[in-house]
Amino acid sequence: MTQDLTTRGVWTNARDALVLFCSHQITLTQNAGKENDLSSQNIHFGPRRKICGGHFLKHAMNSENLLFVYGTLLSGLSNHHHMAGATCLGEASVQAALFDLGEYPALCVQGAWAQPLGLVMGELYKIETEQWQRLDKLEEVDPDSLENSMYLRVPIQVQWRQTEQPQVEPKTVAAQVYVYNWSLAGRTRIEHGDFRRHWSMRT
Numbered sequence: 001m002t003q004d005l006t007t008r009g010v011w012t013n014a015r016d017a018l019v020l021f022c023s024h025q026i027t028l029t030q031n032a033g034k035e036n037d038l039s040s041q042n043i044h045f046g047p048r049r050k051i052c053g054g055h056f057l058k059h060a061m062n063s064e065n066l067l068f069v070y071g072t073l074l075s076g077l078s079n080h081h082h083m084a085g086a087t088c089l090g091e092a093s094v095q096a097a098l099f100d101l102g103e104y105p106a107l108c109v110q111g112a113w114a115q116p117l118g119l120v121m122g123e124l125y126k127i128e129t130e131q132w133q134r135l136d137k138l139e140e141v142d143p144d145s146l147e148n149s150m151y152l153r154v155p156i157q158v159q160w161r162q163t164e165q166p167q168v169e170p171k172t173v174a175a176q177v178y179v180y181n182w183s184l185a186g187r188t189r190i191e192h193g194d195f196r197r198h199w200s201m202r203t
Contacts, residue, residue, distance in 0.1 A: 063155045066175035067135070068092055070122035071105040071195050078103075082138050085128055092124040092160045093170075094177065098190040105195045106180030106187065109156065113184045120193040124160050124175060139178045151178040 067086070072079035075088060097114040099106040108114040127135070132153075136143075140150035156177045159170040190198050 063174040063176055065127055065129070066158070066173060067125045067127045068094055068122050068156060068158045068175045068177045069125060070094075070098065070107055070120055070177075072103070073135075074123055074196055077196065077199065079138065082134060083125060085131055087126040089124040089126060090161050092122055092158045092175075093193075094120050094122070094156055094158055096120045096156075096179075096193075098193050098195060099180070099184050099187040100190055100198065101180075101187060105190065105198075106184060107177065108184060109154070109177075109179050118191070118193050121196070124158055124173070135178075141178075146181070149181050152181050153178055 066089075069083070071077070073083055074080060075083075094107075094109075095117040097108045097118060098120045099108065099113075107120065109117075136153065139153070141153060142148040146152070153176050155174060158173050158175045158177075160173050161170050162168055192198070
């Protein structure tokens with residue numbers, strides 16, 4: 001894309017167009033309640049991987065500086081270098097649906113494609129303000145056109161497993177996530193919700 005993306009990406013010129021989408025998502029995640037809590041589902045992350053180190057934050061967190069990643073931006077995968085400068089806080093998960101697009105995945109959080117919602121695994125990062133422009137460009141977010149954006153950056157509730165405090169139950173935090181904006185017709189859902197695992201089985 002040739003447009004110059006602002007540091008707040010999709011929350012600028014396309015803000016009005018996204019109000020309905022984001023409002024629905026916030027309602028969806030708020031209504032999820034305890035059924036989305038990892039502890040209530042007896043979910044296990046399996047053996048601990050020393051890929052994303054994790055850090056305990058002493059400063060306040062909010063959805064403006066947190067990003068949940070689930071695909072090629074994950075540590076050790078092909079686009080992780082675009083996360084340079086970000087702080088990995090540890091493993092995390094969201095309630096959504098994950099699809100195989102070939103070289104990368106698509107995340108869907110609402111509508112028929114997302115049903116039923118399932119656990120999608122990923123990592124939580126603290127993002128510096130100046131990084132959003134680079135990430136929005138990578139994900140082909142067009143702040144001037146909702147329909148031309150391949151992905152949209154929207155708020156979501158994340159279950160964060162604090163690496164440096166493994167004895168503590170996962171914490172629910174508000175973050176941002178890139179969701180797929182185009183049709184998923186004919187695409188295969190990744191039922192187990194773990195793109196790293198999915199990719200390792202293909203290579």
